[in-house]
Amino acid sequence: MPQDKPKLSSLQRTLLYALMAEARVISNPELDECCGLRIVGEDRRVLKAEKLVTSEKSGRTYEHALTERGWTWCRAEFTATPGGRPAPLDRVVHRMTAALDRYLSANRLTIDQLFTAEVPELAEEDAEASIVDRVRRAYADLAAEPEDWVSLTDLRRQLDGLPRHEVDQVLKDLDGKGGTLIPEANQKTLTAEDRAAAVRIGGEDNHLLSMAE
Incomplete structure (x- = not known):
């Protein structure tokens, strides 16, 4: 990740995590249905200006997806130390994501491969x-x-x-x-x-x- 890591609000970080979890092009109504979130207004402008997401008009709504830079930001977050005095849940989640980071490194996998993996159906x-x-x-x-x-x-x-x-x-x-x-x-x-x-x-x-x- 470049040294000029963008300073994002808590909501903007959450929006990136949601796009990471979905790992696809997703519209605002779909994002609202699955996560209770929408990428609109200033948050959309900032994330797009930082080249972390693509956000294009589709009919009456917008469709969003992580860019390569967005995926890189998410991967860096796996090992980022929580700031301030994090709550126990935040500390546990940090340890979980750090373990995921080790797994990805050990298996030479990219973060998007982790979130787009599909379970094969048995014949x-x-x-x-x-x-x-x-x-x-x-x-x-x-x-x-x-x-x-x-x-x-x-x-x-x-x-x-x-x-x-x-x-x-x-x-x-x-x-x-x-x-x-x-x-x-x-x-x-x-x-x-x-x-x-x-x-x-x-x-x-x-x-x-x-x-x-």
């Missing part, structure tokens, strides 16, 4: 394979050895967070194809949780799973 077959793998890993964690019987109650606890219907389908697909599902022989020992964890196949509730490997 349907990949998502299903992922659930199968998690079922197998959960079974391996619970079973003392291959072909041990594992309670579906315990298995589901290991898979907490996965959609119930998808786990059920994977268990049904595994039955007879590397896995075996059976009912609990002593039905009197079943708890309400055991009954809820069961997989129903052919009109019969199954409570235990065995896998060869």
